[in-house]
Each structure stands twice: as C-alpha cells, then as structure tokens.
Amino acid sequence: MPADPLAPLLQLADVAPALDEARAGVDAALRHRALRRQGGRVAAEVSLRAAVASAALEGHGYDAEEVRAGTVTDPVVQGALRVAEGLGALVDLWPRAPRQVLARLHVLAAHGVVPADDLGRPAGGTDRIDALTALVAGNETTPPLLLAAIVHAELLTVRPFAGPAGVVARAAARLTLISRGFDPRGLVAAEVGHLAREPEYVGASGAYATGTPDGVRSWLRHYAAAVTAGADELTAIGDGVLANA
Template sequence: MTAPVDPLSPLLALADVQDAVVEARDAADAAMRHRALRRQGGAVAAEVSLRSAVASAALAGYAHEREQVRAGVVTDPVVQGCLRVAAALPSLVETWPKAPRQVLARLHVLAARGSVAPELLGHPVDGFASPRLDALSALVTGGTSAPPLVLAAVVHGELLALAPFAGAPGVVARAAARLTLMSSGFDPRGLIAPEVGHLAREPEYVGAAGAFATGTPDGVRSWLRHCAAAVSLAAADLTEVAEQTWTAPQS
C-alpha cells in the first residue's frame, strides 16, 4: 500500500523556507531558555498574552497604546475580544488538535462578542461551506508531519483567506496559528506571540497574506518566510520581556 502524501511536504522545498523555519525555531528555543522563565515565568506569560492581544487588535485596525489597555481604560469591543481570546488559549490547547472546528467556533464567540450580532457568534457566515476548511481541519488533527511553524502559517493563511466568520476574522486566524504552535510543543507555555512580529512588519504581513491567498508557489513562499520572521521577532520580544521581568535571586 502506498503511503499517503503529506500535503505540506512540498512547502519545505520552496526557496529559503527551510532555512527560515530553522532560524525561527532556534530563535524561539534560545528565548525560552532565558533564566527569568524559571522564576518569573507566570509574569512573563501574562505580559506576552497582553502584547499578543494588543498586537492582534492593532492588526484588525483597532490600535491602542499597550499601557492604556493594561490599565483597563480601553473598552473597544475588538480589543476586549482579543484579550478574551489571549486569556483562553491555554484552556483550548488540548482540544485544538482533536476538534479544531469546535475551537474555531469558540474563538469566534470570544473574539466577536459585542462586535457582531449574537446569533452570528460561533457560526460561519451564511452560505459558507468550504472543502478547504475541512482539509485544514484534517491537517490540524494529524494530517501532516510538517514542522509546527509551517502548519501554523498554513492555518493562519487559510483562515485569513477563507474568512469563515463575521467580524475581525484575522483575530481568529492569528489565535488559531498561536494555538498550533502551543499544541504542537513548539511553544507549550504560550510565550511566543507572533502577532507582535506581524505588527512590526505590518505592510509585509498584509502583502504576504494576499500573496498566500493566490496559492502560487511564490505567494506561499512569501507568506511562510514572513511567518518565520514574525516568530523570530516574537522571540526577540520575549527576551526583552524576560529581561525586564528578571530579578536576580537574593544571596
């Protein structure tokens, strides 16, 4: 019997993709070895969660100063949705690779509450029935052995392109990508916030996402390289947070 072909395996053969993925993985691993994470890991994770939410909201067109969000004075429903999503991710890690459609519906409820009509929460837009979403769910539930970062990028890009839910679909897409990194073991503690990297290179993010949606090899390559760069930037941001949080043990 012929073994099934991994649908994502050809992506690693695209020019520079393998190197970019390895570089991002190395950057993330190095950041997650920071000494602060042994003593102040909870504080670091909380700060990363905040930065993730603020960046995702900004990418959705709702930019606010991080300190204002931290202070609780920003009541914008999209920002509040991003905060709810970021806080919920650890509780969804185990379910994501088993029931991704269920988790996507939950993410939409969290993200879009207060932004769209209640009857739309957790449900795809009218008429949406996409074999691509079924295929994506199959990948998440074990249909590929591609590196986690590649799978996360494909999850992110496909959900941006498909936009199955009403109201800021990018928030759901970015959360699903982050869940993929967490559930795969790439970032089990949720310390890498790719949203920060996407925001730092926002024009590239928008352009590469559009290129991915074309389905051409060059478009997919552009997106994968951007996502790898975003993870590397997120790793640098994690190091910055860890340095700011670090307090030397008392002698």
C-alpha cells in the first residue's frame, strides 16, 4: 500500500489535532509507574472494564463489581469477556488475515446469543467488508489511531454479523491499535470512553454512516476523545494499584 488512502481525512477540520492530543495522552498514560511493577494487575483491570463497557454499549449494562464476582451470566457480557481475553492471540493474525479474525471475534462474542450456524458468518455487507479487510491487511501507512477509528465505524455501520456486532467492532478497533504499536499491551480501554460519552458515540457513528465529510469528522473527533478518556482511565487504574500495593 504505497500511499495512505485515508490521508485526506486528516485534512478535515480539527481532526489531526484531536488525534495528536489523543496520542499524547496515551503516551503519557503508558509511562505510568504502576506498569513497571504491577503491569499484570493493571492489564487485568483494564480488560475487565473494557469488556463491561462494551457489553453496556450493546444494552447489557452491569456493575463491574458484579461481573468481577462472577455472578453475571448474561451471554453478551460473557461474550465480551471472552473477546477481551482472546485479543492477545489474534494480534499477529489481524493485519495478515483480518476477515478470519473478524469471524473469530464473532464466534467469541456471539456464542450463546445467536444460533451456532450463524457464528462467524457475515449476514451482509460483503463488498464493504472486502474493502475494509483490504484496507487493514498489510497497512503500515495509515496512522494507527485513524485506521482504528475507521475500522470501528465501518463495522458499526455495516453490522455484518448477527447479535452483538458492536462488541466485534470495538474489539477490531482495539486490535488495530495493538497490532500497529499504538497501544502494544492493550491497556487503553477506549470502550470506557465510548460509554462515558454514549449519546455522542451513537450520534457520531450515525453521522459517519451518512458518508458526509462532516459526519466522518464528527466520528473521528469522538473517537479521539474516547481514546483520550481511555488513557485517563488507565492512569486512574494505575494510581489505584499503587495506592493499594
């Protein structure tokens, strides 16, 4: 991919500064002292909160402490937890075989929610998914945060899988950030930021679906804000871990 096909999006008003600000926030959060000695504890907490937030965005909201205690059997929550746990094994495969990874994410997210025969099988939007997977495969040119935002928005717009398609979309975006080295340890729970700004999340994703420059701009600015909020969440988790060490 010799040229970045998404480069024109960086010319939309306020988009490049918003992405740069999010990048700075993530870089600062990833230098937190807690990650040097308690990185495993921090990562586990981030994973839990990301899964709880992603399920809540599908309309299956539960208190994180109830989920932590293992008392929540809701299949969408359980699917989000499986997805969060399974991301690490999919990082290397994502830029090489994105369609295969999307199918696997759907199997993890939708088990117990949709019929077994529908797991991993797109229900529509084939042409657009082909274009998206071609964009992801081998793309080392597009800035990671911009690529993740587009991956997320495209999957929300097309919703190619039955059931909790949003869980798949958010996981694919997170895989993009991990595999491209933006967040190599998967410590930034943008899902928490999306949930904190849920009306904006819904509105901006709907605006993106219109395909207008203003709609795309609205989504990209929201995505940057959600990632910044995820970085703030990481900092708060790190502070808590150090306080209780």
